[in-house]
Amino acid sequence: MLKLIRAGIVASILALSIHASFSQSAFGQEDSQSKTALDKVQSFSRVGEFTRAFEEIANVQDAAMRDQGHSAIARMQMKAGLIHAAVETASYIENDVNRSEVLSEASAVRSKAPVARGGGVTPDFDQLIDLITTTVEPESWEELGGPGSIAPFPTGVYVDSEGTLKRVKQLSNDSLLSEIHDSSKIITTDQNVSTQSVLRKVSLTRLEKEAQLRWALGRDPTDTMRNLAGIYEVKYLLVYPETGEIVIAGPAGPWHANAEGRHVNVSTGRPVLQLDDMVVLLRNAMEEHGKFGCAITPTQSGLKSAQEYIDVTSAKPLHPRQRDQWLEGLRAAVGKQNITVHGVSPDTRVGQIIVEADYHMKRIGMGLEDGTAGVPSYLEMVTIPPGGSPPPMDVLRWWFTLDYRNISVTKERDAFALQGPGVKVLSENEHLDAQGQRIHTNASTALNATFARNFSTNYAALAVKYPIYAELKNVFDLAMICSLIENERLADQVDWSLTHFGSKGSYQVATGSPPTVVDTIMNMRVIDKKHIIAGVSGGVSFDPSDMLTDDQLTVDEYGLMTADHKASGVPKTIKHHGWWWD
Structure with missing residues (x-):
């Protein structure tokens, strides 16, 4: 039985090799001949003659x-237990909806595959390959641009349809089934993801297909897929x-995990774009x-308790040595601040990035983290003129929002580029009533607005x-790109149904524990024996609707985008499973 399974696997590999050699043939036959050929494909498939099919x-x-022919072959391969071969065959189905149906069937068949018992062992080369490539110098394997390759090779023979034992003479070098590549191949610039690139291109349509093929086999996306081939900045959206x-295009290069665990470009230190973020957005x-x-907002009861605490403790002058103890008592009175996330799931990476960036920004504003040159904390900027009073105990509100000047576009609307810094901070002063209720003023004091402006200018x-702010910029850029795809109906223009990445798709993003509360962000400064107390709320607000109007789309009159669009198309030399290029 084991020999038959091995023979079936190798026979499938050979069939794929033959298929690859015929797939480039010119099609000059009449429709009637095509129909006859299709009938033969289905007939041969039913009896297991996959090579002839x-x-x-x-x-x-x-x-x-x-597509009908490939679907027929793939389904018969599933019945024969050749799931890997069926998935590889499905990769040649051009219609993504039809391909998705076949891959879903393959995934279901694979998940129900019986486990061998009684001493019979079904070879699992995939797990062995995954173990080797993830533990033995992972960056040396071809998947990450290295020279090494690895392939399953169950036996050196196969059994043809007539039962004759033969030696394998040729194997496909571009097969998802075997992932066999010539180990002596020279890695060219266009094939090495570790090479620095001024403008790397990633086809989202091809990437979705390749990720879905792996999903059908029970495999996660590759590291190259998860990191979008190392692109660390969005320059263009191309159609x-x-x-x-x-296609999305931008500068790219090798990446590694920094001290915080972020995947960043080796040369620039900038975080690379993430596939999970793109799918979420x-x-x-x-x-x-x-x-x-x-x-991130304090509770009403907490703010009321804070005011009561201040009233009680302000009866006596505060000794400098009591400052930390007093401030800790104030924080305890306010309690935890609530974290809410809307529009995306809080347990996704996007949800966690926007919360982390907002929290970190407020710590800089309160002097709990160092800023940069030109970004002092709010408390550092406070001054009290002679005989003057400190600022009132308002709640300072700071929040991130988008900051694009416009979107450049070609006359044909087939290339888009975001213009502007992308992210800015806005501010508002909120008053508190006796019950601790926050009252929006829709206004900001000069001091409060200055901090927001300084942060935006020096972003x-x-x-x-702090790479978290570069992560937030990447999220904003990807969000704008995804909104353009939806608003301009670009998926319809290329017949892309998003069967894997879309809302009802099978792609599963990684999730973690969502934060729901955080320690109160507030601080105090003493000037001329007067206490300046500051607390802060705010968050992140992303709404692209104002940027997606015709008024905000500026036609590129210089022709640079048109030239880059023309030069960035899919190269004729790209392999069947290729999804990125330089």
Whole structure:
């Protein structure tokens, strides 16, 4: 039985190799001949003659008929227990909806596959390969741009359809099934993800297909997929209706995990774009019109307790040595601040990034973290003129929002570029009533507005010192790109159904424990024996609707975007499973 399984696997590999050699043939036959060829494909598939079925595919001219043929072959391979071969065959189905149906069937069949008992062992090369490539110098393998390759090789023979034992002479070098590559191959610049690139391109449509193929086999996306081939800044969103591609392009290069565990570019230290973030934001654009955000706010009861604490303790002068104890008592009176996230799930990476960035910004504002040159804390900027009084015990509100000047676009609306810093901080002073209720003023004092302006002006420098702000910028850029895809109906233009990345897709993003509360962010400063107390609330608010109007789309008159669009199309030399290029 084991020999038959091994023989079946190798026979499938050979069939795929033959299929690859015929797939490039010119289709010049009449429709009737295509129909006859399709009938033969289905007939050969039913009796397990997969090699001959692949040969007949070359005679099918119509794309829809070819999809039928590949679907028929894949489903019969599933019945024969050749799940890997079926998934590889499905990769040639051009219609993503049809392909998704077949892959879903393959995934279901794989999950129900019986476990061998009684001494019979089914070889599991995938787990062995995954173990080797993730533990033995992971960056040396071809998947991360290294020279090493690895492949399953159950036996050196196969059994043909007539039962004859033969030696394997040729194997596919571009097969998801075997992932076999020539170990002596020279890695070119376009094939090495570790190479620095001024403008790397990632096809979202091709990436979705490759991620879904791996999903059907029970595999997670590769590290290269998760890190979007190392792109660390979005420069363009490009559309190619003639080839069915939606592409993001930007500078890229090798990455590693920094001390905080963030995946950052080796040279620049900037965080690289994340596939999970893009999927979350694509779904948000489809379901929530691109709106999302978070808030970190004190409770009403906590603010009331704080005011009562201040009233009670302000009867006596505060000795400098009592400052820390008094401030800790004030924090305890306020209690924890609530964290809420809307538009995206709080347990996703996007949800956690916006909360972390907001929390960190407020700590800088309160002097609990150092800023950069040009960004002193709010308390550092407070001055009290002779005979004057300190600022009132208002709640300072600071929040992040988007800051794009416009969106450059080609006349054909097939290339888009975001213009502007992307992120800024806004401010407001909120009054408190006797019950601790926050009263919005829709106004900001000069001092409060100055901190927000300083933070916004020096955002790039802050993002270098604290990568969390670069992460937030990446999230904002991806959110704008995803909103453009939805608002401009770009997926419809390229016949992309988002069967895996979309709202109802099977792609599962990684999740973690969502934060719900945080220690109160407040601080105190003493000037001329007068206490300046500051507390802060706010959050993140992203709403792209104002940026998606025709008024905000500026046509590129210089032709630079058109030239880059033309030069960035899918290269003719790209492999069947390729999804990025330089």
